[in-house]
Amino acid sequence: MGRNDYDDDDYYDEEEEEQREMTAEERAQMKSGLKATRDVLGTVPGLTDAEIEESLYYYYFDVEKTINYLLNKYAKSMPKKPKPAAAPAPKAKASTYSSGYFAGFFADTPWGGVPEDRLSKMIPPTVLPGSTGLLGGSSKLAELARKRKEAAAAKAAAAEAAAATEPQAQKASVSLLSKLSQKKSPKSEEPRMLKSVSPPATSPPTASPACPASPALPVTTPPRTAGPVQPVAIPVVPVAIPSAPGKEPRTKEDLDQPTLDTKPKSAALSPPQSPMELELPFSTPPAPNSFFASTFFGGRIALEPPNDVADGFKLFAAAAEKTKGFKGPSPDDTVQQAQSGSKGLNKGAPAAAKSPDADVKKIEKDVDTMRIDTAPAKDQKDKIDVLKAWKESTEKQVVNFVVVGHVDAGKSTLMGRLLYDTGAVAERTLQKFRKESEQIGKGSFALAWVMDSTDEERERGVTIDIATSHFSTPKTHFTILDAPGHADFIPNMIAGASQADFAVLVIDSSPNAFEAGFHRQGQTKEHTLLLRSLGVKKLVVAVNKLDVTNWSQDRYLEILQQVEQFTLNAGYRRENITFVPLAGLSGINVIHPLGPDAAALTAWYSGPTLLEALETATSTGEADRAVDKPLRLILTDVFRGSIQNPVSVSGRIDSGHLQAGDEILCIPSKQLATIKSLSINETPAQWAVAGHNVVLNLANIDPIHLRVGDVVCDKNWPLEPKERLTMKLLAFETLLPMSVDVHKGRLHAPGEVKVLLETVEKGTGVVSKIRPRVVKAGELARVGVMVQVEHGVPIETGDKVVLRSRGVTVAAGVVE
Numbered sequence: 001m002g003r004n005d006y007d008d009d010d011y012y013d014e015e016e017e018e019q020r021e022m023t024a025e026e027r028a029q030m031k032s033g034l035k036a037t038r039d040v041l042g043t044v045p046g047l048t049d050a051e052i053e054e055s056l057y058y059y060y061f062d063v064e065k066t067i068n069y070l071l072n073k074y075a076k077s078m079p080k081k082p083k084p085a086a087a088p089a090p091k092a093k094a095s096t097y098s099s100g101y102f103a104g105f106f107a108d109t110p111w112g113g114v115p116e117d118r119l120s121k122m123i124p125p126t127v128l129p130g131s132t133g134l135l136g137g138s139s140k141l142a143e144l145a146r147k148r149k150e151a152a153a154a155k156a157a158a159a160e161a162a163a164a165t166e167p168q169a170q171k172a173s174v175s176l177l178s179k180l181s182q183k184k185s186p187k188s189e190e191p192r193m194l195k196s197v198s199p200p201a202t203s204p205p206t207a208s209p210a211c212p213a214s215p216a217l218p219v220t221t222p223p224r225t226a227g228p229v230q231p232v233a234i235p236v237v238p239v240a241i242p243s244a245p246g247k248e249p250r251t252k253e254d255l256d257q258p259t260l261d262t263k264p265k266s267a268a269l270s271p272p273q274s275p276m277e278l279e280l281p282f283s284t285p286p287a288p289n290s291f292f293a294s295t296f297f298g299g300r301i302a303l304e305p306p307n308d309v310a311d312g313f314k315l316f317a318a319a320a321e322k323t324k325g326f327k328g329p330s331p332d333d334t335v336q337q338a339q340s341g342s343k344g345l346n347k348g349a350p351a352a353a354k355s356p357d358a359d360v361k362k363i364e365k366d367v368d369t370m371r372i373d374t375a376p377a378k379d380q381k382d383k384i385d386v387l388k389a390w391k392e393s394t395e396k397q398v399v400n401f402v403v404v405g406h407v408d409a410g411k412s413t414l415m416g417r418l419l420y421d422t423g424a425v426a427e428r429t430l431q432k433f434r435k436e437s438e439q440i441g442k443g444s445f446a447l448a449w450v451m452d453s454t455d456e457e458r459e460r461g462v463t464i465d466i467a468t469s470h471f472s473t474p475k476t477h478f479t480i481l482d483a484p485g486h487a488d489f490i491p492n493m494i495a496g497a498s499q500a501d502f503a504v505l506v507i508d509s510s511p512n513a514f515e516a517g518f519h520r521q522g523q524t525k526e527h528t529l530l531l532r533s534l535g536v537k538k539l540v541v542a543v544n545k546l547d548v549t550n551w552s553q554d555r556y557l558e559i560l561q562q563v564e565q566f567t568l569n570a571g572y573r574r575e576n577i578t579f580v581p582l583a584g585l586s587g588i589n590v591i592h593p594l595g596p597d598a599a600a601l602t603a604w605y606s607g608p609t610l611l612e613a614l615e616t617a618t619s620t621g622e623a624d625r626a627v628d629k630p631l632r633l634i635l636t637d638v639f640r641g642s643i644q645n646p647v648s649v650s651g652r653i654d655s656g657h658l659q660a661g662d663e664i665l666c667i668p669s670k671q672l673a674t675i676k677s678l679s680i681n682e683t684p685a686q687w688a689v690a691g692h693n694v695v696l697n698l699a700n701i702d703p704i705h706l707r708v709g710d711v712v713c714d715k716n717w718p719l720e721p722k723e724r725l726t727m728k729l730l731a732f733e734t735l736l737p738m739s740v741d742v743h744k745g746r747l748h749a750p751g752e753v754k755v756l757l758e759t760v761e762k763g764t765g766v767v768s769k770i771r772p773r774v775v776k777a778g779e780l781a782r783v784g785v786m787v788q789v790e791h792g793v794p795i796e797t798g799d800k801v802v803l804r805s806r807g808v809t810v811a812a813g814v815v816e
């Protein structure tokens with residue numbers, strides 16, 4: 001067995017673990033942890049240093065968890081006034097994840113090397129009230145969210161008024177959380193975070209650190225009376241769009257709050273404002289910087305190592321959770337379920353999902369239909385030489401791109417403009433939206449509505465999937481991938497990015513807006529980095545809203561320099577990045593550079609328009625396509641095309657090619673099917689190659705064998721479904737043996753990080769530690785992941801996979 005292999009018994013050896021000597025690093029951690037714990041707890045009768053050390057060891061030197069545990073254990077003997085827990089968290093030791101740490105992880109990714117002055121503070125995408133747009137909610141969604149928010153606020157106000165007049169009624173209606181906020185007795189001022197998680201019932205158990213005996217977190221239990229919020233306990237519900245109504249967006253100060261803050265977070269303890277919040281025991285609390293963000297920026301600002309108090313809560317949450325899977329649906333499961341349950345999604349749900357009480361006539365009809373659902377596979381001699389046909393083809397090339405950027409950067413408006421100016425949207429439609437948007441005093445959103453209006457997704461009320469819009473030029477058929485919605489942002493983005501040839505990064509150049517999107521709580525950097533780690537190599541950077549700066553060349557260059565430096569450090573090659581100054585609202589330099597209004601721009605700019613940049617990114621994209629590799633197509637939908645086509649599937653061909661009459665293999669069901677006919681972007685076709693978005697009408701297969709996320713492949717080059725994956729990955733968060741969601745494009749499966757095989761040194765690839773107990777954020781490692789899906793998942797060597805846990809991206813890497 002190779003050193004990277006693992007099997008069912010491959011857990012840590014408890015005895016061996018207990019007997020082994022501590023390393024120098026561990027001894028140092030022990031020393032600083034002991035001091036930090038004592039600093040917070042002070043002298044507690046009966047609490048010895050040995051016990052603190054034992055607890056620290058058990059909790060992987062995590063000070064916060066240790067304190068949590070000891071506080072609970074010695075609650076009774078604690079002095080009345082414990083040391084203010086709001087005191088600054090024990091200073092993390094200097095991070096080893098300095099800039100340049102990640103160099104070499106992605107072959108062409110010079111991670112790090114970010115100059116000091118460019119170091120920035122990043123946060124996960126913020127849920128801003130009413131925020132809208134691509135990868136962040138459409139304008140219509142914003143409207144929906146706003147209305148919901150208003151309704152919720154009105155309801156809350158009414159409840160408050162009623163409560164003021166009738167205390168008894170208040171008592172009955174007020175939620176547990178509001179009770180908590182009312183009980184702000186001195187006692188409740190005790191360090192709440194410290195009490196947030198129940199430690200093991202007795203003394204630190206001697207169970208294997210890999211399989212802590214601590215109980216699983218009470219996933220569904222509401223907080224106890226004096227208990228704090230449990231940020232990790234509740235799955236994200238996609239419809240819980242706004243943060244606490246009326247609450248200001250998070251400030252930098254919020255984010256800088258030490259975790260040991262004794263003050264209850266107002267978002268967590270304020271009375272619920274809506275029925276949704278009554279269900280959820282907390283509003284999204286201000287989160288500390290994610291390690292994902294910290295990892296990439298190598299900054300001093302947020303790079304506490306995992307044993308630091310500030311991140312200990314998260315680590316404890318992960319460790320305390322049973323490694324045998326989530327107790328209920330994982331956050332990403334919740335998102336997926338919400339998506340699947342939405343009206344209209346997966347129009348043709350597999351027959352297996354139908355009720356057994358289906359109408360007999362319907363069954364007969366289906367049987368009849370199945371009779372025509374047979375198609376002979378083509379003889380070899382009838383086959384088209386697809387590669388030859390493709391090379392000789394004068395057909396338009398087909399290209400997908402995903403649009404990202406900070407909230408309000410103007411993504412929807414810009415894409416609306418593109419659709420309108422290229423003729424994909426009729427003048428009449430725009431007029432209609434102008435009128436409608438003006439009626440609600442938001443005339444400037446008309447173009448953004450164009451973007452939303454082109455897809456039936458918005459008809460469903462909530463955009464629940466990746467929406468697509470199309471436009472064409474004489475040479476190219478473009479598909480815009482739009483994955484709106486905040487709560488399900490990352491899974492959708494993973495799916496969107498996995499289908500994209502390149503990305504358009506939209507930047508708001510107006511004063512302070514660029515800085516907000518790029519430096520502070522902005523999403524610009526996080527989007528860009530996540531895209532890169534998902535394999536997107538090309539960027540078109542749209543420096544938008546330059547009209548606001550009077551087409552200032554200086555402003556354009558200032559932005560260009562900063563973004564260029566950042567993207568190069570993030571692993572993009574200079575030749576794959578194109579900057580375009582423009583204004584989506586007026587349309588200057590989107591597809592037309594000229595005109596009287598453009599004089600201020602053309603005075604100093606003679607580069608490409610946005611459309612030209614898209615075409616250029618496209619042509620370089622062709623070379624990347626694996627047209628002559630084995631066929632791989634991940635299903636994005638399974639549906640009933642028509643009576644003649646009872647089983648249809650859609651997706652983008654990742655590699656290889658296919659043609660009508662081909663016999664294909666569906667994985668993981670391992671069922672063969674025949675392609676009766678196909679279409680590319682709704683146009684009937686005889687063949688298709690990598691990069692094409694196709695609908696395949698299948699014969700000789702029961703739809704019960706087909707699921708979204710399955711892979712269609714060449715029967716002669718089958719893909720073996722895997723239950724165990726060995727991954728080389730970059731950890732964005734502390735990684736332990738823990739439950740995770742495994743994402744590859746649309747594929748989404750529950751799994752478990754089963755064994756940490758080794759950590760690997762940057763650049764050199766030399767193994768730095770075998771069987772580490774944890775992989776810290778920022779470390780490169782090889783890990784074994786077990787997928788908890790019958791028959792395994794269609795993932796193969798070389799695939800890029802993202803691991804998420806409790807709605808947070810914890811690692812991304814390549815399957816070995």
Ligand SMILES: Nc1nc2c(ncn2[C@@H]2O[C@H](COP(=O)(O)OP(=O)(O)OP(=O)(O)O)[C@@H](O)[C@H]2O)c(=O)[nH]1
Nearest residue numbers: 132133407408409410411412413444545583584585
């Ligand atoms: N002056 C000016 N304003 C613009 C331009 N493009 C967009 N805007 C305005 O910026 C605001 C936000 O535009 P959206 O297109 O909704 O931005 P978005 O990035 O899609 O927003 P989210 O979906 O919230 O992320 C709207 O009021 C637009 O009218 C532009 O080129 N110039």
